[in-house]
Amino acid sequence: MLALQEIEKIYFTDEHAVRAVTDITLTVKNGEFVSFIGPSGCGKTTLLSIIAGLLEPTSGTIFMNNHKMEGYSKETGYMLQQDYLFPWLTIRQNVELGLVITGLHTPETSSRTMQLLEQLGLGDKADVFPAELSGGMRQRAALVRMLAPEPSLLLLDEPFSALDYQTKLKLEDLVSITLKNQHKTAVLVTHDLSEAIAMSDRIFLFESNPGTIHHTFDVPEMLRSLSPFETRNHPSFHSYFQKIWEELENVESQYQDST
C-alpha cells in the first residue's frame, strides 16, 4: 500500500518560489490502478517524481507498505512520456539496463526479461536497435525495461501520449492486462480523460496553483472489470466521461483560458 501524507513541493528559481504541489494526501491499495489528471502544470510529474524518489519533497512523507520511503527504492518503476530507449544499445541491452544498474543481472533474471519481451511481442527484436522499431514497439520495450527489476509500484507518466490513436488503444490494453496479471500497483499520469477512465480504478483530478487534489472519482465497478478498449465502447462510458469532463472544464477554466 502506497500512502502520501501532506506532500508539498516548492521549486525555487531566482525570481520565484513556485508551490508546485501542496497538501497531497492519498493512499493507493496494492494492486490498484489509479490515474492523475489535471491541467498542464498542476504538478502531476512533480508528484510522480517524488514518489519515485527522484525528487525530495519540501515536506510530507511517503509510506510504502508502512515503511517510510526515502530516495530511490527498488519497489518503484518509472516510465516516461517518450520511451527514452538508449539508441546506442540493442533492445536486449536496453531492457536489461535496470538489472545491470541495480546489480540484479543474472542469467535467471535475464531469461525472465527475455520471456517478458517475448510476451509483449518483441521476441524477435531483441538484437536490433531502437531506431528500427515503431513508436508502439519502442514503448513496449520501455515497459519491459521498467518491469525487468520487478518493481511492485509502477509510475507511468503519460506513456501513451506520443503514440497515434490506434497504437495507443492497443497498448493500453496490453499494459492493463500485463499489470493485472502481475498484480502490480500503478499510478498513471495522463491528459486524456478517456484513457484515465478506460484504465483505472480511481481517478484523482488535480487543480493547479498550487497543485492539489480537486476531486477523486471512483470508476464504476462495471467499467473497471473491462479492458480499456471494452470500457471505451461500453454504453455507460460516455455519460461517465461527460460527468468528469465538466468537472475538468471547471478546473481548467478557473486557471487558464488557453486550449
Added chain:
Amino acid sequence: MLALQEIEKIYFTDEHAVRAVTDITLTVKNGEFVSFIGPSGCGKTTLLSIIAGLLEPTSGTIFMNNHKMEGYSKETGYMLQQDYLFPWLTIRQNVELGLVITGLHTPETSSRTMQLLEQLGLGDKADVFPAELSGGMRQRAALVRMLAPEPSLLLLDEPFSALDYQTKLKLEDLVSITLKNQHKTAVLVTHDLSEAIAMSDRIFLFESNPGTIHHTFDVPEMLRSLSPFETRNHPSFHSYFQKIWEELENVESQYQDST
C-alpha cells in the same frame, strides 16, 4: 470541386522504386470535408503533397473546378502535423507570411488576418513569439496563417495529432466551425478514426503497398450536421466507429503486425 484522376506516385531511391500511391481517383465537392485514414506509410502525406502542388505525380491529373492543376496554386492551403510557426517571427509576422510570400500583403488583407486571429482567440498574442504559446494556441495560429491568403481548398495533414486530448477536442470544434462558416473545402489526413468520423462528411480508407483507396465511407447525415464534440457523444457514434474500426483492423493486419 476537386477531382483526382488515376494519380500515381513512385519514389525512387538507389535501391528501390517505391510505389507510394497508385490509381487514386476521387472527387471532393465544394464545401465538403473529407478525411483520409489508413495505416502508416499508405501514402496519405504523399497524396496531400501532390494535391498541394508540392510534389509532381508520376502520372495522373488533378482538376480544380475543372481546371487542370499543375504545381503551386493559390487555391490550396496546407497545414502540417506540427505548427511550424517560425520561432524568430512574432505571431503577427507568422500569420502574415503567406500574404507576404504571395504578394497579397496589403493593409486590407492584413487587417482581415488580424480579425481572424482575434476570432480564434489570439488577438492579444499578435506580438509575442511562438515559444510563449501553448501547443493549441500555436496550432490555431498556424490555422490563421493557412487561411490568410484565402485558399478555397484546405489540406490538413494530421494537424491535431501532436496535441493533448482535451486541446484536440476543442480545436476540432473550432476548425470545423471556422471552415464551415467560410464554406471551405477540406481534406484531413488523420490516424485517429474517431476524429475522422467526428469531423468529416466522407472518409477514404487507404491500404498500403501500394497506397490505394480501400473503401469510402459516407458519414451518416445525422452525425455530419453535428459539431465534432457532439458527434463523439452521439449514441450512434460508437456503432459507426466499431464498423469502420473493424475494416481498418483488416487493412492494417493485412500488411503489418506491429502496433
Added chain:
Amino acid sequence: GCSSQQDKTTVELAEVTRSIFYAPLYAAMEKGFFEEENIDIELTTTWGGDKTMTALLSEGADIALVGAETSIYVNSQDPAEPIINFAMLTRTDGTFLMAREEPDNFQWEDLNDSVFLGQRKGGMPQMTGEYVLKHNDIDPHEDLELIQNVDFANIANSFASGTGDYVQLFEPQATKFEQEGIAHIAASFGEESGPIPYTVFMAEQSFFENDEETALRFTRALYRAQQWIYEASPEEIGTVLAPYFDDTPESTIADAAVRYRSQRSYAETPLLPEEAWNNLQNIMEEAGELPERSDYDKYVDTTIAETVTEK
C-alpha cells in the same frame, strides 16, 4: 657529458638556422673532425635566436650557435648563469645588398630615394644594414624608403614578387637570385661592416666548469674545419656540405660558400677578438638596441680558443 678520453661525449647543439653561412660547422661534422675528438654532435635546428637561446637556457642544448647579440641581450638581464661566447664561427655580416637592376658601377648614393627591403627590426642583419648605410652617408630613415617589417623567411619572396628596388639577403638566396636574374649583388654588408662576432658558439658558464675538456675538444675540431674551409676546393666544399642541404645543387652551395670565403666571412680561428666585440656593441648602440655595454673579459672566453690555436 663524460670527459674521459676514450668515451664519446654527446654534445647537444642547437643552431639558429640552417645556412651555408655556417659551412665550417657542417664540414667539421661531415669530415669527422668531431668524431676524431670523440664528440658526437646532436644537431637541432631551433629556428630563430629566441628559440635557440631558450633551448640553451633550459638545458635543452649544451651549446648554441647563434648571433653574439643574443648573449648580450640575455647577459644584460642578470641570468642565473652568464652566457659565455667561446668560439666564433662567422666574423662578418652574411648578407648582400642586391639590386633589381643590374648596377654598372654601384655607388652607395644609388640607394637614395629607392625602396629598400631590409631585414626585420631588432635582428643583427638589420642593425648591420643600417650601420653600413649610415657609414656610407645614407640616413636609412630619411634618404630612402626602408621596409623592415617582413619576417626573415619571407624577405626573398617578397622581393621576388615585386617589393623594393634593393634587398638585403643571405646566401644561398643571393646566388640563386643572381642565377635567376632576379637581382644582382651590388655590395656585401659583410665587407662593409668590418669584423663582428656574427655567429658564435656559446654555452652557459657551468658548461665550462663541468666540461672544459669537451669545450676544448669541440673547439679543436671546429678549428680544423675552419682551416679546411680555406684550403678546400669549391667542388670539395660542395660535396661535403651537400648532405646538409637537400635539394640545393652542389654548385650553388660551392658558389655561395666561396663567396663567403672570399670576403673572409668564415672566421679563420675560433678566437673572438675584443675589437670585433666592441664593433658589435657599437653597431647595436647605433641601432638603439644595446641594453648596456657588455664586458669582453666577462662574457667572452678566449682561453679555449687560444689553447686550441696555439698548437
Added chain:
Amino acid sequence: MLNHSIKTQHRLYLQQKTKEKRRVLWTQSMLAVTFFILWEAASRLAWIDPLIFSMPSQIGLLFLEKVSDGSLLVHTSITLAETAAGFLLGSAGGALAAFLLWWSAFFSKVFDPYLVILNAMPKVALGPIIIVIFGPGILSIIAMATLLSIVITTIVVYHAFQQVDDNYKKVLLTFGATKKQLFHYAVLPACYPTIISTMKVNVGLAWVGVIVGEFLVAKQGLGYMIIYGFQVFQFRQVMLSLIVIAVLAAVMYKSIEALERFLISRRGR
C-alpha cells in the same frame, strides 16, 4: 502564514545561492592570485628561469610603462582593427560561399572534396604565398585572418543550411515561395544561431590569423610586439602581449556570446 513561510524559504534559497556564487568567485580569485604569486615566487627564487618566464611584477611594470607612453594602445588598436577586419571578411565571405553552395546542389557536390582539402590544409603554412599575393603589409595580415576562418565558416554554415527542417520550407512552398524566398524567410533566419556560434569560433581564428600574420609581416601590433620581444629576447614583453591578447580575445568571445544570448532571447526561445 503559508505565504510568509514560502517567502522566508525563498530568501533562504537565494542566500544559499549568493553564498555559493561568492564561494565560486572567491575560489576563482584565489586561484588567480595564487597563480600569480607562485609565478612571481618561482621566478624570483629561480625555480623557473626568470629570463624566459619573466614575472608578474615586471610584466605589470612594463604594462604601466607602455600604457603611459601610449604605445600599448597603438599596438592594441592596430591588432584589434586587423582582427575585426579579418573576422568580418571571414564570416561574411564564408556565409556567402555557403549560400552559393546551398543555391546550387551541383556546385556543392563539385566543391565538396575541395572544401575538405582546403579545410584540412594548415593555413598558417601559406604565409609566403599570401605575402606574394597581398604584398608585405597589413593586407596580408588581414588575408591570413580571413583565410583561417573562411573555409570552416563555409562548411559549418552550409551544413546548417542543409539541416534546416524541411517543414519550414514546406510551409513557404505551400504559398508558392521561390528559392530566394525560401532562403530569405526560412533558411537564413533558421541558421542565425549557427552563424553566430560560428562567429564565436571565428573570433578565435581571426586572432590566431592576425598574430601569425603579424609574425610574418608587421611593424606594429601585439603580434609584432611578441616577435620583436623574441628578437631582442625580452620575454616580459612577449608575456605582456600574450596576456593582452588572451584578455581581449576572451572579451570578444564573451561579447559575441552575449549577443547570441540577446538575439536568442529576443526570438523568444
Added chain:
Amino acid sequence: MLNHSIKTQHRLYLQQKTKEKRRVLWTQSMLAVTFFILWEAASRLAWIDPLIFSMPSQIGLLFLEKVSDGSLLVHTSITLAETAAGFLLGSAGGALAAFLLWWSAFFSKVFDPYLVILNAMPKVALGPIIIVIFGPGILSIIAMATLLSIVITTIVVYHAFQQVDDNYKKVLLTFGATKKQLFHYAVLPACYPTIISTMKVNVGLAWVGVIVGEFLVAKQGLGYMIIYGFQVFQFRQVMLSLIVIAVLAAVMYKSIEALERFLISRRGR
C-alpha cells in the same frame, strides 16, 4: 506489366543519377586539371614567378625523386606520428578534462572563465615556453599539437555532456544509478557523436600544431621541409610539402568521417 514499367523507370532513374554523378566527377577532375595546367602555364610563361610558385611538373618531379630516395616517406611518417600523438593526447586529455568538469559542478563554475581565456590565447605564440618545458625535440612538437586541440576539446565535449537529455539520466536514476553509472551508461555514450565530430576538428588542429611545432624545432618532418625550403629558397619543396600535408590531412579527416558514419550506422540511427 505495371511492375515491368516500374523497373524500367527505376533503371532510367538510376541511369540519370549515374550520369549526374559522372558529370560531377568530370567537372571536379576538369577543375583540378585546369588548375594544374593554368598553374603550369602561368609559371612557364612567367605570369607568376616560377621561383615562388614553382610549377606542377617540377613539384611532380621532386615528388618522384623524394619518393624514390625514400626521404619523403621518412619526413611524412615522422610528421604523421607526431600528428597522431598530438591528436590522441589532445582528444583524450580534453575528454578527460571535460569529464572532471562534468563531475564537479563547482569545479566547472570555477574554471569557466579560465577556459575561455585559455581558449582565446593564441597558442602558436607559446613556442619558447613549450621548448623550455619539453626541450628542443619531438616532445615539444607533440606538445604544441596537443595544446592546440586540448582546450577546445574540453569545451566542446563538456558542453555536449551538459546537453545530454536529462530524461536518459532520469531513466537510470529510476533504477538507483550512481553518478558514475550515469556517466558510463548515459552521458558518455550519448556524446560519442560529438566526441567523434570534435575529433574531426582536432585532426586539423593537430596538423597545424605539428607544422608550427616543426617550425620551432625539428630535424625532420613535413614542417621542417617547409621551413628549410624557405631557408634555401626552394619553393617547390615548400609546395610539395603543402600538397602532401593537405592530402594527408584530408585523408585523415575523411577516415574519421567514415568512422563516424560507421559508428552511427552501427547504433542504428
